[in-house]
Amino acid sequence: MVDLESDGPQVEEEIDPLDAYMNSKVLPEVENLSNKNDILDSNKDGKGNGDQPKKGFNKSLGRIMQGEDSDSDYSEPNNDDDPSLDEDDEDFMKRVKKTKAEKLSPVDHSKIGYEPFRKNFYIEAKEISRMTQEVVNAYRKELELKVHGKDVPRPIKSWHQTGLTTKILDTMKKLKYEKPMPIQAQALPIIMSGRDCIGVAKTGSGKTLAFVLPMLRHIKVQPPLEAGDGPIGLVMAPTRELVQQIHSDIKKVAKALGLRCVPVYGGSGVAQQISDLNRGTEIVVCTPGRMIDILCTSSGKITNLRRVTYLVMDEADCMFDMGSEPQSTRIIQNIRPDHQTVLFSATFPRQVETLARKVLNKPVEIQVGGRSVVNKDITQLVEIRPESERFSRLRELLEEWYEKGKNLVFVQSQVKCDALHNDLTTKYGYACLSLHGGKDQTYRESAISDFKSNVCNLLVATSVAARGLDVKDLELVVNFDAPNHYEDYVHRVGRTGRAGRKGCTVTFISEDDAKYAPDLVKALELSEQPVPDDLKAVADGFMAKVKQGIEKAHGTGYGGSGFKFNEEEKDVRKAEKKAQAKEYGFEEEKSDSEDENGVVRKAGGDIPQQLQAILSQIAANAAAAKASVTANQLMPNGDRLAAMPGFPPSDGAGVVAAMVAAANLQHNLAKIQADAMPAQYEAELVINDFPQSSRWKVTHKETLRPISEWSGAAITTRGQFYAPGRVPGPGERKLYLFIEGPSENSVKTAKAELKRVLEDSTNQALSLPGGAQRGRYSVL
Known part of the structure; x- marks a missing residue:
């Protein structure tokens, strides 16, 4: 499970001279944090996201580090001197089992005497109490609200009915928030009653304020912080950009109450974050990977989670996919069990919700409008265009929209992002910015700041900008490349049409992208938008091929979109090869690639x-x-x-x-x-006996794609999973990765990277509570 993310290249840290004394004690761990552990800050951007290099990494080792963007900008492999290329598989297994990752130690809460705290401070206003159930139902229908749970508080109609302090209400008035939006009208009384909550609402609907206001009220009734205390409110988000966005929103209302908020995320100077945490703060907004790093540094003396009683997970579906779930769970397990938990997102697939509910206590679910539906205020246009026609069409759109307001163009890869940015700026003179996970943090912050402040009206970005980016006057979103899953599309187009404004989106798709057409049809239908006939024809044609077995529908973008680890699933590719061999009159021979020592062998194509x-x-x-x-x-x-x-x-x-x-x-x-065919080189790596999270990680497309592109080797998943103690039957194989490439070095490079991914993910699995038991494995 990913990141699946460290958030892009590492930048040099600037240490304030005033913090010299503090840095003299923690500097060794800070350096270790920057160079080694930033990989833990791994969360998906849209689907998630994949592997990418760090600034200053040792290119001779060809180390692929985890990043929040799924794209890849790897240099040419140059790994002749890397001893891991020739490492025996058995030696690799022994080394992985001996290696211990720095971990957040599990807490035995039964041995800690936690001070009681107050959750419920909501008093229902008289005008709300007098409402009959029929009136309440009609009001919820008017707001397009659906609620699930027992004894759900009634929705409010004005800020004065919330029970918030006068200072908060005055701040809301200054910010010109006239009345609660639908998600806020229902979420505020639920959360302020001390209930756990799941909130699903369209992008730009005011979800951030729905969890921030109750958090401020929750903190103000707690005893003041003392020396050595950690935060009371903890907000976790999947990307740096979203952490910055939430931190900015919290500061607007927390300042009036004298409450402090510190952002904690990868890529920025960790020394400054440590210094801010040492001074004390009531609220921390963080990515889970960097937060774990901070908690592990200096033996946990920088900050702690003992006083956290209010936990928020924004974009919770992304936080609970197979990429971020281990890190999120690790933090949650270190928070007192009776804390209040709030989850919010614009998309919340059922399979992710099932996992999320494990950390909730009798939650109330709020749904505004449809589930995972695009805002109806957004006009969605889809055009069937081949790659060769897209740039000229983009220029036509910019000529029409550039002067009206801000424009955001989404592409699928870092390489294309930089290429499109260069073409727009150098060839056609557009003032343009670019944003992707390969940029250093200073540049990313500067790009977003310039885009928001009207310095530049055009931004080209990957899906790293799809979640949480709140930009006023964003008029047009162009999907230059079609999103690779439905949820990514919802979040991309949701950057416009926010807070009651109108917006427009244009998505390009071609016959080659037919597998994404059904998602676009679904999005248009659910948001009551017209579906173009040509798009419908492409989608229907693809689904007909799926039914015939010619094509295969793509995954959801969450964690397990790759190989499914169960014994019943058949290996389709293997069956097809058997049928073909039988047709030609061959008897299937044992694979040449079955080499116990993992040696690369020469084979025909x-x-x-x-x-x-x-x-x-x-x-x-x-x-x-x-x-x-x-x-x-x-x-x-x-x-x-x-x-x-x-x-x-x-x-x-x-x-x-x-x-x-x-x-x-x-x-x-x-x-x-x-x-x-010219000669091919091949090798294999048995992964059957690794922890499930490691198997999932190393077979995920966001892991395999960049490794394959970088090394030039093809990587396929073969065999099937066998539980410990079960022996494969005649002609069957345990789960393994088959690697083939045009040269011996390309195969060795790919295999070495796969081993490193396995090693990193296994160390994470072993560091979780109960990981020691799961880590007892051996590879044949």
Whole structure:
């Protein structure tokens, strides 16, 4: 499970001279944190996101570090001196089992005497109490509210009915928040009653304020912080940009109450964050990976979680996917069990909600509008355009929209982001900014600041900007590349049309992207937008191929979109290869790649598709010739002995030639295949006995894709998972990765990176509570 993220390249830290004394004590750990542990800050941007390099990393080792953006900008592999390339698989396993990652130690809460605290401070206003149930139901219907839970408090109609302090109400008035938005009207009384809550509402609907205001009231009734106390309110978010956004929103209202808020995230100077935490703060907004780093530094003396009684997880679906869930869970397990938990997101798939509910206590679920639905105030346009036409169409859109307000263009990769940015600025003179996970933190903060403050009206970004970016006057969002899953689309287009404003989005898709067309049709239908006929035709065509087994529908973008680890699932690719071998009359041989010591072997490539068709035709002709031979009872001299009923007479010499061809077909097929394709190198890595999170991580497309692109080797998942103690049957294999490439070095490079990913994810798994038991494994 990912990051799946450290958030981009590491920048040099600037240490304030006033903090010199503090840094002299923690500097060694800070350096270790910056160079080694930033990988823990791994969260998905949209789907998540993947592996990318750190600034200053040792390129000779070819180390792929985890990043919050799924794109990859790796340099050419240069790993000739890396000893891990030739490391024996058994040695690798022994080393992984011996390595211990720095961890957040589990807490035995039964041995700690926690001070009681107050959760419920909501008093229902008289005008709300007098409402009949019919009136309440009508009001909820008017606000498009759906609630699930027992004894749910009634929604409010004005700020004065919340029970918030006068200072907060005055601040709301200054910020020109006239009345609560739908999610706020229902969430405020629920949260202020001390209930755990799940809030699902469209982008730009005021979710941040819905959990911030109750948090401030919650903190003010707690005893003041003392020396050595950690925060009372903890807000976790998946990306740096969202952490900054939430921190900015909290500061607007917390300042009037004299409450402090500290952002904790990767990429920025950790020394400054440590200094701020040492001074004391009531609220911490963080990414989970960096927060774990801080808690582990200096043996936990910098800050702690003992006083956390109010926990918020924003974009909770992303926090509970297979990338961030181990880190989030690790933090939650270190917070007192009776804390209040609030989860918010614009998208919340059911499979993610099931996992999230494990940390909640009898929660109330609030849903505004549809579940995971695009804001109806956004006009959504989808155009079928090949790659070659998209740039010219983008220029037409910018000519129309550039002067109206801000424009945001989403692309799928870092490379394309930089290329498109360069074309717009150098060739056509647009004032343009770019944003992706490969940029250092200073640049990313500067780009967002300039975009928000009207310094520049055009931003090109990857999905790292899809969640939490709140920019006023954002008029147009262009999906230059179609999003690779539905939830990513909802969050991308949700950057416009916020807080009651209108917005417009244009999405480009081509026949090559047909697998994403059903998601776009779904989004348009759920938000009651017209579906273009050509888009509908592409989607229907793709789904027809899925039903026929020709194509395969893509995953949801959450964690397990790759290989499913269960014994019942069949290996489709293996079955297809068996059927093909049977058609050609071959007996399946044991794979050349089964090498216990993990040695890279030279092997031939696959038969090209056209050659396969030719050979299939030859095999059919040979089979017909054999049938003809049998039917006509040939004599040794080639004369026909007698014609069988139903078979026409055949020319003896022609039949003999066909029979000879059939006899030589199997002998010559291997030579034809070897001559048709250049030599390939292959290796394999058995992953069956690693922890489930490690298997999931190393088979996920966001891990395999950048490694494959960087090394030039193809990586496929083969075999099936066998639980401990179960032995594979004849002809079956335990779960393993098959690696093949055009050169020995490319295969070695890919395998070394896969080992490192396994090692990192296994260390994380072992550091979780109960991880020691899960870590007892061996690889055959």
